Amino acid sequence: MISVKNVLVVLAVAFTAYLAARGLSWTSPVPYPLVVVTTLALYLATTWLCIFWEPAALRAARAAAGRAPRPDADRTDAVADGIRGPVPLPVPAQILALACAIIVPSAIALSVGAASRTEPFATWYLGGIGALMTIVMVRRRPWTAWAGIVALSVASMAWMGPLTALGLGLVGSIVWVAVAQMLVRSMDRAARDTSRLTRLQRAATAWQTSQVVRQRERRVQVQKALAVAGPVLTRTVANAGALTDDDRLEARIAEGRLRDEMRGPRLLDDDVRAELERARRRGANVTVLDEGGLDDVDEDTLSVIRAQLAETLRSASSDRLYIRTSPDERVAVTVVGRSPSVGAPSDEDAVDLWREIAHPGRV
Incomplete structure (x- = not known):
């Protein structure tokens, strides 16, 4: 050459x-x-x-x-x-x-x-x-x-x-x-x-690529928000704000679903979403928060963690549920449930559920 x-x-x-x-x-x-x-x-x-x-x-x-x-x-x-x-x-x-x-x-x-x-x-x-x-x-x-x-x-x-x-x-x-x-x-x-x-x-x-990705993510979030909250907002506007109890329940569920999608998308699949909605329909206050503990986890491992999370939520009866990712190397997700204690003031809840979902293969 x-x-x-x-x-x-x-x-x-x-x-x-x-x-x-x-x-x-x-x-x-x-x-x-x-x-x-x-x-x-x-x-x-x-x-x-x-x-x-x-x-x-x-x-x-x-x-x-x-x-x-x-x-x-x-x-x-x-x-x-x-x-x-x-x-x-x-x-x-x-x-x-x-x-x-x-x-x-x-x-x-x-x-x-x-x-x-x-x-x-x-x-x-x-x-x-x-x-x-x-x-x-x-x-x-x-x-x-x-x-x-x-x-x-x-x-x-x-x-x-x-x-x-x-x-x-x-x-x-x-x-x-x-x-x-x-x-x-x-x-x-x-x-x-x-x-x-x-x-x-x-x-x-x-930088330009990151901006494009962020714009795409924002569009996806907006589309999800419209899909979840759109029907509730349409009924609210049609009824001039006069909502029934069922409408208010649907609005609270839609709000919780939007918060879940924004705060903990990697924790969610169809089964987990269904169990979260079931818990909210029975009156539970549910908080889902992903603080980055699952960023490096592959999809197969996430599927195992989500299946265990759905099983935990399926058997939960707490009035308040807190679902958070864990910074611990062994623990992937922590689920905490609290309910009012018998005979105690209403603002003092007892922990009636504690579940640590471990990383598969790190136990």
Whole structure:
């Protein structure tokens, strides 16, 4: 697959190979040709190692990420966090690159002789080491890159003189490394900005989604309220507020049903609703409250809890019933029933029902 990274890698390999080939185009005899060839081989091996070497753990992680099916959001995170950018150069490659920057200039200068030190086949290392340090900079090792440029500058000026070294390519090498550092910083800044914008976009999307869900929930609640209270309100309006005892009972039951739907929807199913209505019709005051204790419970478990709640309500005879979810890890729902004590004041009720419905599987 053709990508920007593959194109840049091919260009880097071709350019460094071209610079090294210049070192073999001798226009005059050199005293130590074997040293020249060995130096060129060291340079190419080091340069290509710096281009291609990635830590084994990182390669395995990338391969696993490429095989695993990931949603678009995860891929967006990977790009935004800069995972696909250049990875830091391993320490052994840094050491080898710095050693190459120190050894190659002096080795070439000594092997070609004093008369040929300013010839094109002898000055190739000015661009070659500059290209190597540019690669090191792109691989996120700025201190090593600038140390290599300093070593190149000192050696080339010592062998050729400052003005000659600057005129033959040293300035270009320094500019390459500086531009590479600016590009890497710009790329990192762009990656951070992209990550920040992506997170802001996700937050905005999540907020918008939550608003849509809330609007849908409000519509559902309004529809339920109209379905429950609509007939009672219609009779109230038709009779100009003059309600019979049966109408008042239906109104109280409708009010209790609406409160149940708003305060404890996860506790309700058809059986529980029927038992709550039966308790209210016999005159009981029923309070249902879900305080979040069942938020993480699946539907199968809820069905078991609701069945036990319906059975408890079916046998209850208390005048007041309090049904609440429990924060306890073992207890799902607590049902408390109170009725007036015989011979006690009317506002002092005794507890005549206490039932704790446990979470299935946590007992």
